[in-house]
Amino acid sequence: MSSSDGILVVMEQTRGAWHKMSWETLAGAQQLGGGMPVTAAVLGHDVGALAAELGGKQIAKAIAVDHALLASYTADACTAALTQLVAAVQPALVLLPHTYQVRDFAPKLATRAGRVLVSDVIRIEAAGDGFVFVRQLFQGKLNGDFRAAGAGPHFASVQAGAYRVDTLAAGSAPVETFAPALDAAQIRARVEEPFRESARAVDLTAAELIVSVGRGIKGRENIGMVEALAQALGAELAASRPICDNGWLPMERQVGSSGQTVSPKVYFAVGISGAIQHQVGMKGAKTVVAINKDPNAPIFEIADYGLVGDLFEIVPALTEEIKKHK
Amino acid sequence: MKVIVAIKQVPSRDSRLRVDGSGRWIDPTDLTAEINEPDAYALEEALQWKEKHGGEVVVLCAGPAGATQTIRDALAKGADRALHIEEENLTAYDSLRLAELLAAAIRAEQPDLVLTGLQSDDLGYGQTGVILAELLGMPHGTIIMQTEKTAAGIRVKRELEDGWFQFVELPLPALLTIQSGINKLRYSTLMGIKKAKSKEIKALTPAALGVTPGGAAPLEKLYAPQRGKQSRLIEGDARKQAAELVEILKHEVRAI
Numbered sequence: 117m118s119s120s121d122g123i124l125v126v127m128e129q130t131r132g133a134w135h136k137m138s139w140e141t142l143a144g145a146q147q148l149g150g151g152m153p154v155t156a157a158v159l160g161h162d163v164g165a166l167a168a169e170l171g172g173k174q175i176a177k178a179i180a181v182d183h184a185l186l187a188s189y190t191a192d193a194c195t196a197a198l199t200q201l202v203a204a205v206q207p208a209l210v211l212l213p214h215t216y217q218v219r220d221f222a223p224k225l226a227t228r229a230g231r232v233l234v235s236d237v238i239r240i241e242a243a244g245d246g247f248v249f250v251r252q253l254f255q256g257k258l259n260g261d262f263r264a265a266g267a268g269p270h271f272a273s274v275q276a277g278a279y280r281v282d283t284l285a286a287g288s289a290p291v292e293t294f295a296p297a298l299d300a301a302q303i304r305a306r307v308e309e310p311f312r313e314s315a316r317a318v319d320l321t322a323a324e325l326i327v328s329v330g331r332g333i334k335g336r337e338n339i340g341m342v343e344a345l346a347q348a349l350g351a352e353l354a355a356s357r358p359i360c361d362n363g364w365l366p367m368e369r370q371v372g373s374s375g376q377t378v379s380p381k382v383y384f385a386v387g388i389s390g391a392i393q394h395q396v397g398m399k400g401a402k403t404v405v406a407i408n409k410d411p412n413a414p415i416f417e418i419a420d421y422g423l424v425g426d427l428f429e430i431v432p433a434l435t436e437e438i439k440k441h442k
Numbered sequence: 443m444k445v446i447v448a449i450k451q452v453p454s455r456d457s458r459l460r461v462d463g464s465g466r467w468i469d470p471t472d473l474t475a476e477i478n479e480p481d482a483y484a485l486e487e488a489l490q491w492k493e494k495h496g497g498e499v500v501v502l503c504a505g506p507a508g509a510t511q512t513i514r515d516a517l518a519k520g521a522d523r524a525l526h527i528e529e530e531n532l533t534a535y536d537s538l539r540l541a542e543l544l545a546a547a548i549r550a551e552q553p554d555l556v557l558t559g560l561q562s563d564d565l566g567y568g569q570t571g572v573i574l575a576e577l578l579g580m581p582h583g584t585i586i587m588q589t590e591k592t593a594a595g596i597r598v599k600r601e602l603e604d605g606w607f608q609f610v611e612l613p614l615p616a617l618l619t620i621q622s623g624i625n626k627l628r629y630s631t632l633m634g635i636k637k638a639k640s641k642e643i644k645a646l647t648p649a650a651l652g653v654t655p656g657g658a659a660p661l662e663k664l665y666a667p668q669r670g671k672q673s674r675l676i677e678g679d680a681r682k683q684a685a686e687l688v689e690i691l692k693h694e695v696r697a698i
Contacts, residue, residue: 361623426680
């Protein structure tokens with residue numbers, strides 16, 4: 117099944133449900149393609165139906181990588197299966213969505229191939245005999261170009277939101293099954309069933325207005341000030357990860373890749389720099405208002421309204437002003 | 443039980459960054475440095491393992507001479523000794539080369555457990571730990587929120603996306619990448635700071651470890667991102683900003 121010079125996209129599914137970033141990555145591969153054939157693969161056990169769905173996209177081939185030992189994810193089985201798949205397909209580029217699962221195995225996969233994974237990329241350009249990958253550094257404050265030249269396979273994982281799912285082109289492609297040779301003795305991890313900590317007492321996903329607080333608030337004793345703003349607005353209170361890590365607000369109020377994904381009418385980001393892990397959870401907001409002292413904070417890239425200044429002055433003034441108008 | 447914890451020194455979080463003359467890294471002038479945040483939690487987890495199960499905590503740090511400050515802090519918190527791979531220009535190494543550098547130093551120590559933060563605040567590759575595990579032939583767990591010793595090895599709680607978790611048991615030796623918030627960080631005591639002065643920091647060089655800079659996909663160019671969306675800036679003093687925003691929220695956004 118050799119398709120030299122093509123792109124291999126490794127899609128992610130859990131118990132038969134797609135990870136939506138997989139489709140973004142596939143859309144990226146289609147755009148980059150420009151004549152390069154795109155092969156899309158899905159790993160698991162009994163994933164024929166998912167592979168058939170892939171066959172309905174504008175790609176050269178869909179592959180079901182099927183094995184009983186791929187039923188539950190382990191880095192060892194996944195790496196072994198994909199090592200064999202990459203050897204069979206011989207792509208110039210392997211693209212993966214930058215999910216938590218990909219972060220767990222893709223560096224291992226690339227290392228086993230003696231290659232380098234360029235992780236969490238926001239843009240890919242074909243350049244000469246290789247690729248230029250653009251990724252963010254310093255929590256989104258700067259961008260960096262990474263050039264991977266020469267013979268493939270090159271490996272890259274694609275950041276959430278880098279490509280739009282709605283640009284994904286439909287088509288009709290043949291579907292194949294690939295049966296990797298796996299041995300239970302290769303799998304060193306003994307995995308238990310995934311679980312959720314507890315039923316969520318706070319559902320931020322339905323909130324119309326959210327006031328979210330980040331590191332800029334400096335201390336637990338200042339949270340009350342932001343809470344007062346939320347109360348005046350009739351908004352839900354939320355937070356970025358460090359606030360919950362410190363125990364200043366409960367984990368269930370966390371917005372971001374490890375917390376909730378919200379899409380309110382207005383999202384107030386108070387003292388939040390806007391690292392990608394946070395943006396993933398809130399960029400579906402219709403309107404974003406950012407209050408931050410650093411004019412270069414990445415949050416201003418997705419904010420509709422920006423208030424650069426001292427949140428300890430702005431937040432109380434805003435609370436007072438809102439109370440006047442209600 | 444010997445635990446190696448790989449830590450990195452990075453610019454402080456609220457630093458204003460400027461690209462240097464080479465166009466490949468930031469100008470270090472006027473920048474203060476600190477331990478990479480997730481690495482601080484990895485160090486704390488290592489110290490707690492030693493307290494519970496005995497043994498030794500060895501700090502491993504690749505970085506410039508100035509990283510000694512971060513290494514001393516780790517020793518003051520309770521690490522027993524340190525390995526410092528002295529390299530002024532870490533960005534000349536791609537992620538694989540950098541991990542090869544660390545792996546060469548770790549191999550000689552034959553640890554039972556290797557811990558590191560899940561990603562760095564500067565380069566943010568988020569893959570050094572996993573590459574290390576593959577190079578060292580160890581099983582690994584990523585984004586770990588809890589660890590416990592078991593008869594068979596170690597049982598860890600992995601953070602998955604969207605509020606999901608999973609327990610995984612691994613045989614030792616193993617490598618874990620630690621998530622911020624896994625534990626409560628300690629402060630160094632005066633006694634600890636005093637003791638740290640006599641603790642060993644062994645200097646290593648890339649040449650002695652047999653690793654050269656470069657690699658297949660190094661950083662070629664560093665630059666400020668182009669703004670995708672122009673936010674409308676609301677200016678003035680706090681009172682004026684607040685008043686204007688409320689007008690917008692009422693009449694344009696219609697949210698209040």
